[in-house]
Amino acid sequence: MERRTIGAAALEVGAVGLGCMPMSWAYTASRQRGEESLRAVHTALDQGSTLLDTADMYGPFTNELLVGRVLKERRSDAFVSTKVGLLVGEQHIVANGRPGYVRRACDASLRRLQTDVIDLYQLHRADPEVPVEETWGAMADLVTAGKVRSLGLCAVGARSGRRSGTRLHDGTIRQLERVQQVFPVSAVEAELSVWSTEALDALLPWCAARGVGFLSAMPLGNGFLTGTLTPGEGFEPDDVRARHPRFTAEMMAANQPIVAGLRRIARRHGDEVTPAQVALAWVLAQGPQVVPVPGTKQERWVTENARAAGLRLTAADLAEVAALPGARGSWD
DSSP states (O other): OOEEEETTTTEEEESSOEEOGGGTSSSOGGGOOHHHHHHHHHHHHHHTOOEEEOOTTTTTTHHHHHHHHHHHHHGGGOEEEEEESEEEOSSOEEEOOOHHHHHHHHHHHHHHHTOSOBSEEEEOSOOTTSOHHHHHHHHHHHHHTTSBSOEEEEOOOOGGGOOTTOOTTHHHHHHHHHHTTTSOOOEEEEEOBTTBOGGGTTHHHHHHHHTOEEEEESTTGGGGGGTOOOTTOOOOTTSGGGGOTTOSHHHHHHTHHHHHHHHHHHHHTOTTOOHHHHHHHHHHTTOTTEEEEOBOSOHHHHHHHHHGGGOOOOHHHHHHHHTSOOOOOTTO
């Protein structure tokens, strides 16, 4: 697989990564099977998808434990990204950016991951009660201590918290400008896909201008862009899509032209090319520092996603994607 570099430290990863969250968090719990997920992670490494993206809050904790079972055997094959800064309660999630907590959380993640170093340690969310510089400084100390190789920041991305007249990622860019004064940012993780392109406005250009890597979260639109979901089929109550404004039966039907467009492009590239691969190839085409991190827990999708790294879209293909209708949600 093609290799891409992340940040000034030129950390190399496979062009397509693996989001491990669905294996134990946020998506249908009844379909979460540990052994199947372990096989999926092994398959990703076999295919060259070296970046494994997890977080301590996924589960909570169980996702890191699962990834750790693979790392115990294949640490040298993997690039490990995990996150800190969010605590999961019974019915709520709260931020914690206190330096002491960051240090303890890192040690706990290292134990669960069965490794002595984390390749990319990301701040999941800034704590509104703690200056982000203090949190970032504690994370930088972990680099000095040899427990972490590089630091990243997850985009705020909260649509509901936007002020009138602001762009989606303005808050994230303000945070990045602040923490960059403390210790270099190696990567930013934010949603970017054919149906969620807001990062192209300012966030991705900010990263490109500074040599910062960009991890594309949800590059397949929570599964919608694969073309494998049926409108009206519904989701289990624990699945995040059950409350997502683009996943009501009405909106899934309304957004089918997006999938149809991806399918048209796929057919031009061969009978075995899928809409998901076109969607991932589109993300890859947004810049050499962009690494999509599609989440899955099944081997067959891991393999399909990895093969997208070899798909090159033409200028006509990219123009056709740009002309697709914008995604609609139940707020529209």
